[in-house]
Structure formats: C-alpha cells, structure tokens
Amino acid sequence: MNRWNPFYKALAILIAGVLLSFSYSVLLNLLLFAVCMALILSFPQKSRKQLAWIMIPVSIAAVSLFMTGFLHPASGTGTEEAAKAAGTTFSSYNFSAMTAAAGSLYNALQLASRVLGFAGLGLLFAFTTDGEEFILSLMQQGHVKPKFAYGILAAFHLMPDIKREYSAAKLAYRVRGIRLPVFSLKPLFASMVNCIHWSENLAMAMESKGFDGDGGRTAYREIQSGRGDLLRAVILIGGVAAGMVLFPF
Structure with missing residues (x-):
C-alpha cells in the first residue's frame, strides 16, 4: 500500500466510497472493514495505540447508529407488531429477543456497518499515505497548481x-x-x-520564489506512477463492485 501512488490511491478510495454508498449490504461493509484493518495492521511502523484511539469515536458512532436503527426502525420492519404480540408496547423498548423483530435488527446492522465501512476506507488512506507525498502527487499526477x-x-x-x-x-x-x-x-x-x-x-x-502557478516547474522530488497503481485501483474498485453483486444483503 505504501508503494501505491497517493493520487491514484485517493481516487480509487473515493470511487470505492461512492460505490459503497449505494450498497446496504452488512456483509460487504464488515468484510471491507476487516480487509482495511488487516492492511493497516500489516504495517509494523504504524502505531497501534493511535489506531485504537481513533477507533473509539468510530465505535461510538457505530453503536449510536445501531441503537438508533434498532429502537427507531423504519415503518414496516415489524418491531411494533412484535412488541404488541408479546403483550408489551412499542414505547417500552424491550430488548429481549422475543420482542425485537429481525427487520429492525437488520436495519440497525446496516447503519452501524456503513460507518465501519467508510471508516475503514478513510483509515486505510490516512495510515498508509504520507502527507507530503500526497500533495506532491496532486501536483504531478493530479495537475494541481x-x-x-x-x-x-x-x-x-x-x-x-x-x-x-x-x-x-x-x-x-x-x-x-x-x-x-x-x-x-x-x-x-x-x-x-x-x-x-x-x-x-x-x-x-x-x-x-516563483510559486505563483504561472509557467512550468520541475520537481526536485518526483512521485513515480505506473501500471501497478492503476491495477491496484482496479482491484479495489472492482472488489467493491463485485461485493455489491455477490453480497446484496
């Protein structure tokens, strides 16, 4: 991942994130999150402590959305009917498995897993990309002024x-x-x-010093790019697209 050109990496992750926004597959979100975490942890120089601290707000957001989706499901999920069948009211928020409908539980898992999926993509880019290399890549490959x-x-x-x-x-x-x-x-x-x-x-x-955006400039530090960068981008985007087809739920 550290040999991947930062510009193509950012572009591929952005496209993968857009594709992921059209999917509500719990399995795809969790699988993507697991793959991203495995890639991040494969770098020995990355701080596990820093990753753990970042995962705290991510976990809080995921749990919050899970509880929101579980306690306030969309109409037609069957939670209210299940609560009435058990002799309770919907406002009592009974957490027992007998009264919790499968529809509301799946709705909650969808919301929580989407947070993990997007967080995994963002953390993968943040932990495997050098900031200066990314800016230089934006100039050389992205043609930013x-x-x-x-x-x-x-x-x-x-x-x-x-x-x-x-x-x-x-x-x-x-x-x-x-x-x-x-x-x-x-x-x-x-x-x-x-x-x-x-x-x-x-x-x-x-x-x-001539940094006015006019005229061409040479680069002291060149960021290399090649077919391998495009291949990695195709693998990531194609993997997410294939997951949307193979794991619709």
Whole structure:
C-alpha cells in the first residue's frame, strides 16, 4: 500500500466510497472493514495505540447508529407488531429477543456497518499515505497548481506554531489574572492575529520564489506512477463492485 501512488490511491478510495454508498449490504461493509484493518495492521511502523484511539469515536458512532436503527426502525420492519404480540408496547423498548423483530435488527446492522465501512476506507488512506507525498502527487499526477499545493503544505507545517501561539495567548491571560472559560474564544482570536501575519508573509515569500502557478516547474522530488497503481485501483474498485453483486444483503 505504501508503494501505491497517493493520487491514484485517493481516487480509487473515493470511487470505492461512492460505490459503497449505494450498497446496504452488512456483509460487504464488515468484510471491507476487516480487509482495511488487516492492511493497516500489516504495517509494523504504524502505531497501534493511535489506531485504537481513533477507533473509539468510530465505535461510538457505530453503536449510536445501531441503537438508533434498532429502537427507531423504519415503518414496516415489524418491531411494533412484535412488541404488541408479546403483550408489551412499542414505547417500552424491550430488548429481549422475543420482542425485537429481525427487520429492525437488520436495519440497525446496516447503519452501524456503513460507518465501519467508510471508516475503514478513510483509515486505510490516512495510515498508509504520507502527507507530503500526497500533495506532491496532486501536483504531478493530479495537475494541481503549485501555489495551491504548497500553500496546503505550508499551512500543515504551521500547525505546531499555531498551537504554540494559542498556548501563549492563554498563558498571557493567566499572567494578567484573567480567568477564562474552558471553551473561550478570546485566546483563539488573539492567536489568529499572528496567523494572519504569517499567511501574508508566506504568500509574499511564495510569490518571490516563483510559486505563483504561472509557467512550468520541475520537481526536485518526483512521485513515480505506473501500471501497478492503476491495477491496484482496479482491484479495489472492482472488489467493491463485485461485493455489491455477490453480497446484496
């Protein structure tokens, strides 16, 4: 996966995600998620701890949608009729297997598995792609203007300075004895002043070095692409399309 050209990888994952949005197959979503996790875990240099932390909000979203689909199914799934047959009311939300209709359970699994399927594709790209290589690939294979691409890179590398500036602004308020709420926006506004100055200086520096998007430029670091990248894209997209046919449910 790390040899896959980042531009073609992003394009293939985007197309696979669009195809997946038309499918409601629980088995396909779970299978795709399992394959993505297996590919991510096959990289020894990737942090298992970081992956575990990211999976916490993903799991919360999946469980939340599962409970939403289970407790509030679409009309016609049979949950209300099953609850009445058991001598209870639908508003009681009886979790026993006797009152839970198979339709509502499958509806909940569909919602939860879709979260896992899309999360698997996103995590696969995030954990197997270098950010700088992706931007360079966008310029060389995606023909994105250098001014726009290097602007993204510059903003990305400015993030540590922005975080440090925000901490300094909060410290300045504490030194003056001003207590701020936890989610106060005052330190953010103070730090954004310097960020605006940095962006102006960065824009002038890029123009002075010829990063204005006009004329051709050579690349010091070339991102290679070949038939193998297209083959991997066809395998991913074709696999999702085949799964939609083989696993309709």
